[in-house]
Amino acid sequence: MKDIVRLLVHLGLQSLRAHRSKTLIVGGLMAFGAFLVTVSLALLDSVERSTRSTIVQSISGDLQLYSATAKDSLSLFGGIGLGSEDLGEVESYEKVKSAIEGVDNVAGVVPVGLTNAVVGSPGDLDRTLNALRTAVQKGDQGTMAPLVERLRGIIAVLLEQQKKQANVTAEKTNADDTATILDRASSSTLWDVDFKADPVATLDWLDTKVAPLGEQGNQFIFRLVGTDLQAFSSTFKRLKVVQGEMVPPNTRGLLVGKSFLDRRLKMAVAMNLDTVEREIARGQTIASSTVLQETLGKARRASPRIIYLLPPDQIGPVGAALAKELGKPAGTALNEALLAEFLTIDDATFARRYQLFYDVIAPHIQLYPFQVGDTITMSAFTKSGYLRSINTKVYGIYVIDGLEGNDLAGALSLTDLVTFRELYGQRTAALDAELADMRKATGIVEVNRDDAEAALFGDADSVDVKVVAAPVVKETAADDIAVGKVDRKELFTFDQTEVNKGMVISVGVLMKDPSKAKETMATIREIAKPLGLQVADWQQATGIIGQITLVVRAVLLAAIGILFLVTIVILNNSLVMATLERVSEFGTLRAIGAQKGFVNAMVIFETAVLGSMAGALGAGVGILFVLWLRQVGIPAPADLFQVIFGGPRLYPTVTIFNVIAGLVATMIVAVFATLYPARLAVAVQPVVAMQGKE
Amino acid sequence: MTGIIEVRGVVKDYPLGKLTVRALHGIDLVIERGEFTTIAGPSGSGKTTLLNLIGCVDVPTQGDVAFDGVVTSTLSDKDLTRLRLEKLGFIFQSFNLVPVLTVFQNVELPLLLRGGIDGPERARRVEKIIERVGLGKYLKHRPNELSGGQRQRVAIARALVSNPKLVLADEPTANLDSVTGASILELMKELNQQEGTTFVFSTHDQAVMNLASRIVRVLDGRIVDHGEKRVPTSTSPSAAAAAATSAVSAATAAVSAAAH
Numbered sequence: 004m005k006d007i008v009r010l011l012v013h014l015g016l017q018s019l020r021a022h023r024s025k026t027l028i029v030g031g032l033m034a035f036g037a038f039l040v041t042v043s044l045a046l047l048d049s050v051e052r053s054t055r056s057t058i059v060q061s062i063s064g065d066l067q068l069y070s071a072t073a074k075d076s077l078s079l080f081g082g083i084g085l086g087s088e089d090l091g092e093v094e095s096y097e098k099v100k101s102a103i104e105g106v107d108n109v110a111g112v113v114p115v116g117l118t119n120a121v122v123g124s125p126g127d128l129d130r131t132l133n134a135l136r137t138a139v140q141k142g143d144q145g146t147m148a149p150l151v152e153r154l155r156g157i158i159a160v161l162l163e164q165q166k167k168q169a170n171v172t173a174e175k176t177n178a179d180d181t182a183t184i185l186d187r188a189s190s191s192t193l194w195d196v197d198f199k200a201d202p203v204a205t206l207d208w209l210d211t212k213v214a215p216l217g218e219q220g221n222q223f224i225f226r227l228v229g230t231d232l233q234a235f236s237s238t239f240k241r242l243k244v245v246q247g248e249m250v251p252p253n254t255r256g257l258l259v260g261k262s263f264l265d266r267r268l269k270m271a272v273a274m275n276l277d278t279v280e281r282e283i284a285r286g287q288t289i290a291s292s293t294v295l296q297e298t299l300g301k302a303r304r305a306s307p308r309i310i311y312l313l314p315p316d317q318i319g320p321v322g323a324a325l326a327k328e329l330g331k332p333a334g335t336a337l338n339e340a341l342l343a344e345f346l347t348i349d350d351a352t353f354a355r356r357y358q359l360f361y362d363v364i365a366p367h368i369q370l371y372p373f374q375v376g377d378t379i380t381m382s383a384f385t386k387s388g389y390l391r392s393i394n395t396k397v398y399g400i401y402v403i404d405g406l407e408g409n410d411l412a413g414a415l416s417l418t419d420l421v422t423f424r425e426l427y428g429q430r431t432a433a434l435d436a437e438l439a440d441m442r443k444a445t446g447i448v449e450v451n452r453d454d455a456e457a458a459l460f461g462d463a464d465s466v467d468v469k470v471v472a473a474p475v476v477k478e479t480a481a482d483d484i485a486v487g488k489v490d491r492k493e494l495f496t497f498d499q500t501e502v503n504k505g506m507v508i509s510v511g512v513l514m515k516d517p518s519k520a521k522e523t524m525a526t527i528r529e530i531a532k533p534l535g536l537q538v539a540d541w542q543q544a545t546g547i548i549g550q551i552t553l554v555v556r557a558v559l560l561a562a563i564g565i566l567f568l569v570t571i572v573i574l575n576n577s578l579v580m581a582t583l584e585r586v587s588e589f590g591t592l593r594a595i596g597a598q599k600g601f602v603n604a605m606v607i608f609e610t611a612v613l614g615s616m617a618g619a620l621g622a623g624v625g626i627l628f629v630l631w632l633r634q635v636g637i638p639a640p641a642d643l644f645q646v647i648f649g650g651p652r653l654y655p656t657v658t659i660f661n662v663i664a665g666l667v668a669t670m671i672v673a674v675f676a677t678l679y680p681a682r683l684a685v686a687v688q689p690v691v692a693m694q695g696k697e
Numbered sequence: 698m699t700g701i702i703e704v705r706g707v708v709k710d711y712p713l714g715k716l717t718v719r720a721l722h723g724i725d726l727v728i729e730r731g732e733f734t735t736i737a738g739p740s741g742s743g744k745t746t747l748l749n750l751i752g753c754v755d756v757p758t759q760g761d762v763a764f765d766g767v768v769t770s771t772l773s774d775k776d777l778t779r780l781r782l783e784k785l786g787f788i789f790q791s792f793n794l795v796p797v798l799t800v801f802q803n804v805e806l807p808l809l810l811r812g813g814i815d816g817p818e819r820a821r822r823v824e825k826i827i828e829r830v831g832l833g834k835y836l837k838h839r840p841n842e843l844s845g846g847q848r849q850r851v852a853i854a855r856a857l858v859s860n861p862k863l864v865l866a867d868e869p870t871a872n873l874d875s876v877t878g879a880s881i882l883e884l885m886k887e888l889n890q891q892e893g894t895t896f897v898f899s900t901h902d903q904a905v906m907n908l909a910s911r912i913v914r915v916l917d918g919r920i921v922d923h924g925e926k927r928v929p930t931s932t933s934p935s936a937a938a939a940a941a942t943s944a945v946s947a948a949t950a951a952v953s954a955a956a957h
Contacts, residue, residue: 006816010809017797591793594754595855596782596810598775689754689781692793693745693867 007601015609025581029610030617032570033669037621038628039566041665043559045629045657051552052656053649055517058548059541061241061403062228062415064113064511065520066527067544068099071537077509078546079117080226080414090117093536096420096507102530103512108523110515111238114507116229116423120381121222124268124372127311128157128217132209139202149315151194154209156311158188161216163339164307181216188213221372223268225259225381225416229423229507231499232258238513241406247375247399253499255422256398257379260413264400270312270370271305272346273360279348280357289350299348306342312368313337324363328356373397385428393425396495405650410642411548421497424505509544510536551647567672574676578610582680589684590691599685606681607674614673615666622665629657700727701863701895702751707760709746720746722918723760728897730862733889734924735898735906738915744899745867747915751897752865753781765862782811786856786894788866792848794840794855800827801836804854811859826854830884846877853884863895870902882908 019026059065062079069077070091077090093099096114104112125133135150162185169178187193188209198205232250236242250256266274275298282295289295313321322337325345335341348356373379375397382392395418406412514523520540528538542549582589589602636652639645644653709721720743728734728751738744749755750762756770756777763769765784769777781787794803805823808814814822827833830850840848849869856864866885870878886908889896898905906912914922 006809007812010806013802014795014797021797587791587793588795591787591789591795592806593778594752594781594787594793595807596778596785598778598810601810689778690749692787692789693749693752693754 011604011608012612014605015612018609019613022581022584025577026613029574029577030613030620032573033614033617033673034621034624036567036570036672037618037665037669038625039621039665040563040668041622041625041657041661042628043563044661044664045625046632046653046655047552047556047559048658048661049653049655050555050647053653054549054552054647055541057241057403057406057412057646057649058545059513059517061239061406061412063541063545063549064111064238064513065517065541066512066514066524067115067509067539067541068103068512068527068531068534068536069093069509069539071532071535073537077117077539077544079115079228079544080411080546080548088117090508092506092508093510094506095504096510097504099510099531099534099536100503102534103510103527106523106526106530108514108516108519109512109527111234111513113235113238113511113513114230114420114503115509115511116227116420116427116506117508118227118229118383118423118427120225120227120383120426122225122372122379122381124221124223126217126221127308128154128161128214131157131311132206132214136206139206151198152315153311155189155194156315157217158185158213160307160310160339161185161213162189165216184212184216223372226414227381227383227423227426228415228417229420229427230417231503232256232417232419233499235417238511241404242401243404244399244401247397250398250419253496255395255419255495255497257381257395257422258399258401258417259397260416261400261402261407262410262413263416264371264413266410268372270308270368272302272309273365273370275299275302275305276357276360279353283350283353289348289353299346303343303346306346307339309342309364309368310337310339313364314367317367321363321367324359328359375399381422381426383426385426389428391426391428393422395422406645409645411646419497420502420505420507427508548643548646551643555647563668567668571672571676574610574672575679578606578677578680579683582606582684585684586687586691589687590689590693593687593689594692602687603681603685606684607677610673610677611670614670618666618669618673621669622662625665626657626662629655700729701765702726702728702897703761703763704747704750705761705763707747707750707757707762709743709750709755710758711746720918721750721757724918724920726913726920726923728863728895730895731889731893733886733896733908733910734913735900735909735911736913736915737899737901737906739901742915743918744915748865748867748897748899751863752785752787753777782807783859784862786859786861786864788849788852788856788864788869790868790871792840792845792852792872794848794851796840799837799839800832800843800851803840803851804858807855807859822858823854826858827851829857829888830854844877845873846881849873849877849881850884853881853888857888857892857894861894863897866896866898868900868902869898870900870905875904878902879904 019030055065067077067079070093073091074089078088100112100114103109131150131154135147135154138146138150162182165178165181165185169182193205233252236249244258245261250258265277269277278298279289279295279302282292283289287295289299309321310318318337322335322341323333325331325337325341326333326335329341329344331341345356345359378394378396380392380394382390385391401413401417403409403412512527514520524538524540531538540549542553592602592605593599633654633656636654637648638652639648639650645651704724704726707721707724708719711718711720724747726747736744736747746755750757750769751764753762753764753769756762761768761770764780767780769780772780787793795806798806801823804827805819808819808822824833824836827836830853832847832850832854835843835847840851843851849872852869856866864885869885870881873881882905885896888894898909900906911926912922912924913920914924
């Protein structure tokens with residue numbers, strides 16, 4: 004037997020040498036196949052590993068446990084709708100935590116509350132009017148003057164825009180009304196006479212007549228994750244607070260993602276210029292990209308705001324700087340036209356204008372709707388249908404280490420569980436007491452929403468209704484506290500241990516060793532079942548983002564599959580040709596007493612020998628290729644890729660399993676491609692040896 | 698004593714497109730052990746078909762071919778193959794050596810396929826037979842490094858290495874010049890006389906017929922002359938005498954000279 008095998012190997016090797024061109028084609032194809040499988044599996048594994056490290060280790064954990072009765076599936080980054088998801092509730096985080104904390108391979112457990120909140124940013128006109136009203140109330144002449152200046156600036160811009168619109172609108176009456184109002188608002192009579200005589204009445208008029216003409220202000224939707232921030236940051240170590248500070252323990256507060264801030268909330272001119280700058284750094288040019296041209300267009304359209312966002316004493320210097328840049332006379336005033344011209348940018352001027360914007364304009368205007376340390380108002384529709392608004396202090400801005408410039412990495416805003424629960428609609432004892440006080444004070448009767456209609460319009464005698472339906476419950480404002488209505492400490496701090504006993508939406512679990520994920524998941528699933536919870540792995544829990552790797556894997560494997568099918572066909576063809584050329588050889592062997600099995604083995608052995616050598620060569624080159632990629636890194640072509648690449652570049656690794664897979668795949672292809680030619684060879688009758696002509 | 702080959706009432710049909718061509722029309726033939734028999738006939742007469750049946754590479758459509766008492770048509774492909782391996786040797790018109798194997802490996806092939814013979818014993822037998830056909834110096838050569846005559850000697854060695862009962866040679870001299878052909882024939886004749894191996898040829902080479910102990914003539918699928926045992930008429934008495942003393946060495950020398 005040993006001798007036969009040696010003979011087969013010998014015959015195989017020698018035949019390969021004898022049919023060099025066939026060997027080169029077939030071997031080359033198989034080497035390429037092995038190379039491809041090794042490299043693509045190495046890349047896939049690396050991508051999955053880095054996606055895991057970005058998403059899993061920064062936000063989602065390996066597993067998320069949530070209610071088994073949830074109607075929607077958990078999606079940390081939010082579904083398509085707004086606040087419509089029904090994820091059920093985990094009654095007590097503490098209970099789940101203690102149940103799974105002891106499981107082997109569990110590195111950390113964090114509570115997760117999910118909700119969407121709306122943060123309103125008032126329009127510039129509203130903001131200025133409000134500030135002016137406060138100044139008037141306080142009688143603070145010092146702050147009043149610049150505010151009046153700014154207000155007049157805004158109104159001037161509105162007037163200018165109105166004139167343009169009047170030219171194109173058909174609704175003359177309406178336009179005339181608006182013109183009359185704005186004319187009065189910008190007149191010196193109003194400011195020098197009326198305002199001085201009766202500032203409050205003038206402000207009321209401005210509020211009712213002019214304010215509605217201003218821009219609406221923006222509303223931003225925050226995807227909020229309520230959690231135990233201390234546990235969260237010690238579990239997810241890639242989270243770094245880059246500005247401000249971590250929310251202190253047992254304290255309410257908010258952390259906002261830097262990329263969310265920079266790419267969603269930033270002032271439009273700056274945001275669009277940033278986008279162009281990023282794309283240019285990536286190798287785009289304004290000349291060749293209509294998208295960039297449009298982005299610059301947006302920056303231009305948003306630019307008039309700069310005029311009134313600037314403090315009055317800066318308008319002169321900024322105008323002068325821009326005029327100098329554009330080669331205009333020194334006295335040119337800062338107006339819409341000048342800004343538009345300044346923002347008419349091509350590839351040659353971009354770098355300088357961008358620099359100039361950040362050197363001259365940006366330092367004097369507010370680029371973000373809020374700053375670290377500000378208290379912002381978040382509103383959300385609670386489960387019970389109330390619109391709930393809460394004031395929360397923005398403690399800091401965070402980034403995910405290595406993914407600083409990525410949209411998704413900062414998409415979630417992090418807050419404490421108490422704030423989350425209030426926005427979500429969870430009642431607290433303090434809140435209930437506060438509501439009861441308010442009801443007593445205002446005489447509100449609580450009316451079930453279902454009965455609201457009857458209460459409102461139906462049997463007049465049944466209920467005594469003063470205020471109905473969904474009252475807006477404003478979180479304690481500063482003056483309430485000053486008056487001493489509520490205990491300040493209780494509102495802004497809490498006991499984390501107590502809070503952890505309450506409800507959350509899901510529980511995140513981070514593992515120590517991801518390679519044991521399947522086993523750990525099975526164990527946790529067993530624990531979760533009696534608690535009424537289901538378990539989602541991170542790919543499911545992160546929705547579309549987690550599935551990208553699955554999709555990429557499926558597509559790549561399908562591509563490899565197709566390539567292998569093609570390879571099998573080509574190999575088969577070439578081997579059939581080779582077999583037909585050797586009919587007389589096989590016939591002779593059969594005639595002198597070789598069994599069919601021997602001939603079969605001979606053909607298969609030949610391809611197997613070739614397959615193993617070509618496979619080894621291909622896989623070897625594949626290893627070198629991946630090692631080279633590891634040195635240089637593969638740049639992420641788009642933002643989304645940064646998430647799955649784990650940063651701006653992917654540094655892939657190759658494992659022994661990738662290589663084995665490459666070799667095995669090649670051998671399988673080799674054997675499959677040989678089945679038919681081997682059958683042909685076996686079918687050769689010994690009698691053909693007698694007819695053989697040299 | 699029965700013959701080593703007994704052919705009884707054999708008919709052989711071949712499909713040719715939609716037609717069936719009858720190559721043999723009822724053949725009866727007995728070949729005794731130790732014969733040096735030639736089957737002669739023009740092309741298309743059916744002599745190769747008959748040889749295939751005798752060589753167990755094919756089975757008849759009707760009638761029986763019995764090899765050493767075993768009827769071939771009753772055997773499976775596997776058993777037929779084993780029969781060929783153990784009891785038959787083949788010499789082909791175009792030599793049919795495995796091109797990628799050396800002289801030694803080509804001759805060793807039947808022993809390897811048969812199995813059960815250890816390496817040293819195999820080597821001894823292979824080297825002995827190669828020596829016997831006069832190619833002792835060419836053990837490591839590949840077929841394409843040898844002349845036609847040398848290749849046919851390798852084929853003879855391969856056919857004889859497993860001590861077959863019958864050696865079939867299909868036009869063994871057709872691809873050789875007359876001098877080389879003669880020396881090959883001398884070699885086979887000598888092996889026939891010294892080892893008692895039965896030889897059956899198909900040929901239309903007069904030189905082969907002259908050396909045969911019996912000539913069976915085939916025409917149009919029928920045996921027209923069963924041929925009686927006869928004393929071979931060698932090409933010339935002197936040559937035969939010379940051959941009787943040192944045929945092998947002379948032939949080897951001639952072939953070697955031709956090769957160089």
